[in-house]
Amino acid sequence: MEKKRGSIRDIIGILFIVIIICTFSIIGYVVFSSWKVSVNNIIAEMENDANQDILNKMEKFLSVPLYINEANHNLIENQIVRLYTKKDREIYFAEVLKANNEGEVYSFSFGTEDGDYYGARRNEKNQIEIMENNVGTNGNTRYYSISKDLTVGELVEETGRFDCRTRDWYKVAKEKQKPVFSPIYKHFVMDDLAVSAAYPIYKNGILQGVLGTHIILSNxxxxxxxxxxxxxxxxxxxxxxxxxxxxxxxxxxxxxxxxxxxxxxxxxxxxxxxxxxxxxxxxxxxxxxxxxxxxxxxxxxxxxxxxxxxxxxxxxxxxxxxxxxxVGINQKIIISIVLSMIALIIAILIYIKSTEKVLKPIYNLIDATEKFAKGDFSQRAMIFRNDEIGKLSSAFNNMAEELYLLINNLEEKVRERTRELEKINNELKVSKLKAENANRAKSDFLANMSHDMKTPLTIVSAFSQELKEGKIGNLNDVQKATIENILFGTNQLTTIVENLLDLSKLSAEARSSLILNEVDVSSLAVEVANSMSLISRCKQVRLITTVADTDLIVAETRMIKRVMQNLLHNAIKFSKNGDEVHFTISSTHDPVDGVVIEVIDHGIGIPKDMQELIFNRFFQLENMLQNEQSGTGLGLAVVKKIVEAHCGTITVISENEKGTKFVVFLPTFPKLDEELV
Structure with a gap:
């Protein structure tokens, strides 16, 4: 017994130490990694923020000359500003520069193909001066102060000969023939780098000159x-x-x-x-x-x-x-390691003191189980404490007592359970047979009844149509409305009867067959849309049909027509007055060649927990429907049966009170079972 106790203690002790070390290691690694990731994330955010701030300031700074050129080129191009009238020219350039209060723009000028150069600049004191260079100045550039009315005042400075056409900003705009920034250049007056936004001015396709807004880069x-x-x-x-x-x-x-x-x-x-x-x-x-x-x-x-x-x-x-x-992270890591080692030593000491007391009842339980396993079924474990181990010992005792009783009464209980199972199986077989017979009888009744109703309905519909078309005699407006209502009700009842017949046909085993031919789904869709127009007009619902040219598919024409009619009928029925219903036909090649039929309404929608149930026979969303919207619950069941019989799929996408979308996929060449072909 002592040998077993020492072995268990050693194993638990080693596992305990390993777990503690692994735990501290994992926690340390996670903390260090998280810190490292956080540092990288913070620096990345700082980088992004810095770059974004620089981009924003650059964009703001460089957008000013672009905006000035864009805002003024039409004035010059369309001669709204009369540059060759001295007073108008002086006021214009001074006002443009004065409007730029923040001082990003050093000067604003216009140079002509004749070599004339006019504009305004800011001097070292941020005061506006008028610039002028033409034949009258003998090719020199003169700078004037401005008076209160923004016209020329005193001559401030006259520089040497200057030809704007030799400047990079003029040449690059002339070459590119569009607004452009010039290469960076040394400003010819200020000790700074500068760049110019240049805008070529044309008249009747001939270059008249270049508008330039000049900024210095020290900002x-x-x-x-x-x-x-x-x-x-x-x-x-x-x-x-x-x-x-x-x-x-x-x-x-x-x-x-x-x-x-x-x-x-x-x-x-x-x-x-x-x-x-x-x-x-x-x-x-x-x-x-x-x-x-x-x-x-x-x-x-x-x-x-x-x-x-x-x-x-x-x-x-x-x-x-x-x-x-x-800063300081390495020191904190060393402190954490030292504290972890101290915690490990304390945990080992606590373990040594507690294991002896904890393991004693476990060894007693092991001894009892070994004796029980050797055939001493009267052996029971001692319960030292009312803790988890005490409950385990109590559970063992209960199990031992139960096993003792089971072993002594096992054969009798086996026979009793066998008889009960046989009885239950027989009852289940009888119940299943009754259910199958009842279901078969119901299907036969519905099929026979629907077939018998179809003939008189066809007669009523035919005579009503003749009355509507005036073949028997002219009708007044009230009579026409009455005939419309009769046709509407007859069509609805005919749809219900045909749904019953199709459902009966598709549900029958080894009796149904599809009458296959090549179906032009696009033409069939147009026919169905026209036939549903009466129902949509009665409901005041707008039916929007989008039909693309599609390849012929192998299918039964009447069945495909039934799919379209039932989906459109449901969409119109659950739409409100003034709503739209979208009916779309398109081709697809993914995953295989085929046709896609989509019907979208904006009606009451279908809750997600009921979207799988709507394809069950006779299922209705009774809590969401008004009396005038009630039906048999067969339309979608028939649709699903037909689609699956043609190896297709049907999908519903809907949100409550937001409308419903049905998507039907029909393959061009369905892989039908031989018994269905």
């Missing part, structure tokens, strides 16, 4: 600084193909001034930032947009985003360090 540096300052990140905007700097958040110059008023554009290779350079090179080679680059003491998460407009092809680069989010 973009400020935008980048504002976006990344709270994220401890850096941002660059470069020209995608050349790598030349457009803007940066570090405050460094994007170009160098050389002699003779020339400049040297700085490239991404000049920023002395290896991770950014590597990310740009990888992007050019592999078009990858997200990178994680290890540095000596940190990880950088780098994201590259395209920014393109007509004439601009830029690349936005943001780099966010990981270290601000990971």
């Amino acid at each position: 973009i540096n400020n935008y980048l600084k504002d976006v990344v300052k709270d994220k401890q990140a850096t941002a660059f905007i470069v020209e995608k193909n050349s790598g030349e700097l457009v803007a940066n958040s570090l405050g460094m110059a994007n170009f160098e001034n050389l002699a003779d008023n020339q400049i040297k554009r700085k490239t991404i290779q000049d920023i002395n930032n290896r991770p950014i350079i590597e990310a740009y090179q990888n992007y050019r080679q592999k078009s990858e947009t997200n990178f994680i680059v290890n540095t000596n003491s940190d990880k950088l998460h780098i994201k590259l985003t395209d920014y393109q407009k007509e004439g601009l092809d830029w690349l936005i680069i943001t780099a966010i360090p990981e270290s601000p989010l990971t």
Whole structure:
């Protein structure tokens, strides 16, 4: 006994320690992984936010000159603004520049194919000045202050000869023949990079000149600084193909001034930032947009985003360090490991003290079961405590007592149970036979009754139709309405009778056969739609029919017609006055060639828990129907029988109070059983 106790204790102890270690390991791994994923997600969100903020500010900044050009080109093109009238021209350019209060636009001008150049600019004090360059200025550009009425004031400055037609913004608009941004250039007055939104102006297909809105790019540096300052990140905007700097958040110059008023554009290779350079090179080679680059003491998460407009092809680069989010994590991990080890030691000590007390009644139960298994059926376990193990011992004792009684009385109980089963089986066979006979008798009665009713109904319908058509004599409006009601009721009753006959035929075993031929479903659908028009008009429901040309299918014409009639009849019946019912015929090749019949109404709908029941015979949604909408409950049962007999499928899609959609698929060549063909 002592040997068994030690073995169980060792096994449980080892399992306990393994479970504890595995638990702590899994929890630690999950926590660490979750933390790592959270850090990556946060950085990804920061990257996306930074890039989106930059994109938004860029879009706002660059949209201003585009908007100004778009808003003003018609005024010049249609000569609404008289540029060759000095006063009108001066007021016009000054007002356009004055309307841009935020100062994104440095100057707004118009250069002509003759070399004339007019416009307005802002000087170093943000004051508006009028620009003029024409034959009267001898090709020099003159800048004037503006008076209160926005006309020319005093001459402020006169520069050397200037020909707008030699400028990149003019040449690129003339070449592209559409609105476009110019290449980046050094502003000829301000110590800054600039870009122009150019818009060519035509008259009768002949270029008159180019409208230009000019902006300086130093503002973009400020935008980048504002976006990344709270994220401890850096941002660059470069020209995608050349790598030349457009803007940066570090405050460094994007170009160098050389002699003779020339400049040297700085490239991404000049920023002395290896991770950014590597990310740009990888992007050019592999078009990858997200990178994680290890540095000596940190990880950088780098994201590259395209920014393109007509004439601009830029690349936005943001780099966010990981270290601000990971400070102190390693120390917390070590503390967690130490606390886990202490908890493991305490758990082992508690285990050693508790196992001896817990296992004692278990060993007693094992001893009792071994003796019972050897044939001592009088053996019972001792109950030490009223806990789970005590309940287990009590259950064993109850089981032992029951087994003792069963073993002694087993043969008699077997005979008794056998007699009871035979009796129940005989009763079930009799009940089944009665049910089958009753069902067969009901089906025969319905078939015979329906057949006998069809002939007089046909006679009533025929005579009513002759009365309606005036073959017997002319009718007044009241008589015509009465005949319409008789025909409507006769058609409904005929439909019920034919449903009964079809259901009886399709339900019969080894007696039914399909009369197969090639069926033009499209033509048949048009015929059915015309025949249902009377019912739809009586219900004031609009029947919308869409019929596509379909291939012929092998089927029984009357049966397919019955499917369409029953579906349309139900759709019209459950629609409200003024509703629409859509009847659509189309071809399909998935999964096999065939025809699809769709009927859609906007009526009361079918609850989801009843959608499987609607195809049962005589089933009705009684709680949803009004008296005038009641029926026999046979229409959908007949439809399903016919569709399945032709190896097709029927699907219902419906929501309560939102309408119903029935979709029927009929294969072109059904694989019918020989007994049905």
